Amino acid sequence: MDQPFIVALDFSSKEEVQSFLQLFSDTSLFVKVGMELYFQEGPTIIDELKQRGHYIFLDLKLHDIPNTVKRTMKGLAKLGVDLVNVHASGGSAMMRAALEGLEEGTPNGMKRPRCIAVTQLTSTSEQMLVHELLVDRTMKDTVLHYASLAHDSGLDGVVCSAQEVPLLRARFGPTFITVTPGIRFANEAKGDQVRVVTPNEAKQLGTTYIVVGRSITKAHDPHEAYERLKREWDGEQ
Numbered sequence: 001m002d003q004p005f006i007v008a009l010d011f012s013s014k015e016e017v018q019s020f021l022q023l024f025s026d027t028s029l030f031v032k033v034g035m036e037l038y039f040q041e042g043p044t045i046i047d048e049l050k051q052r053g054h055y056i057f058l059d060l061k062l063h064d065i066p067n068t069v070k071r072t073m074k075g076l077a078k079l080g081v082d083l084v085n086v087h088a089s090g091g092s093a094m095m096r097a098a099l100e101g102l103e104e105g106t107p108n109g110m111k112r113p114r115c116i117a118v119t120q121l122t123s124t125s126e127q128m129l130v131h132e133l134l135v136d137r138t139m140k141d142t143v144l145h146y147a148s149l150a151h152d153s154g155l156d157g158v159v160c161s162a163q164e165v166p167l168l169r170a171r172f173g174p175t176f177i178t179v180t181p182g183i184r185f186a187n188e189a190k191g192d193q194v195r196v197v198t199p200n201e202a203k204q205l206g207t208t209y210i211v212v213g214r215s216i217t218k219a220h221d222p223h224e225a226y227e228r229l230k231r232e233w234d235g236e237q
């Protein structure tokens with residue numbers, strides 16, 4: 001987890017994952033396994049990725065009653081992943097239960113996976129907050145509120161847009177993890193994302209990790225796109 005780039009393996013089979021990762025055979029990546037891949041391939045995909053030496057963010061965004069989340073996290077902790085997540089809108093009791101489950105389930109001698117909470121999805125706009133979710137506050141207020149709940153529940157950090165990171169840094173300091181998807185190269189199509197920033201903007205805004213999916217996985221040359229990401233993060237062109 002010593003690198004700021006998380007590559008979203010949004011594929012539906014292990015064969016697709018294998019052919020993608022062959023392009024990076026010399027590199028240990030920080031990868032994200034989300035619902036699409038995990039629901040198709042199950043825990044064996046985690047073992048395979050671990051054997052190849054990759055760090056793993058298992059992004060299942062749990063959101064359920066506290067008891068169910070606790071028991072699920074207890075099981076997930078045994079997989080030996082590095083990072084897991086929940087939706088902050090599940091509430092404080094659910095987030096504390098997630099941590100309890102992780103602590104109970106982590107085998108002796110292994111590190112507990114870090115646990116972060118999704119504040120507002122990067123596909124959510126200010127208009128959606130008001131008209132669909134009936135949240136009568138600004139995006140920044142809402143993200144800060146959910147981040148406070150996550151912080152006070154003992155979680156290690158949050159998922160948000162890099163646009164909200166300066167606010168969270170000011171409140172929670174440098175060690176609170178911010179994982180920020182919604183990353184696009186300049187002039188690239190946003191697709192379904194709304195609160196989008198470029199790799200270099202994300203760095204300037206002080207995020208801990210950026211999550212990048214289609215800009216790399218759907219690129220004509222994914223390896224070159226990953227190299228471009230690193231260059232742009234560093235402010236090179």
Ligand SMILES: O=C(O)c1cc(=O)[nH]c(=O)n1[C@@H]1O[C@H](COP(=O)(O)O)[C@@H](O)[C@H]1O
Nearest residue numbers: 008059120121122159181182211212213214
């Ligand atoms: O938890 C996440 O990873 C996540 C939260 C969020 O608010 N927005 C978001 O896009 N993501 C994930 O980040 C990845 C972004 O993919 P791209 O838009 O293709 O870069 C996807 O795997 C999403 O599931």
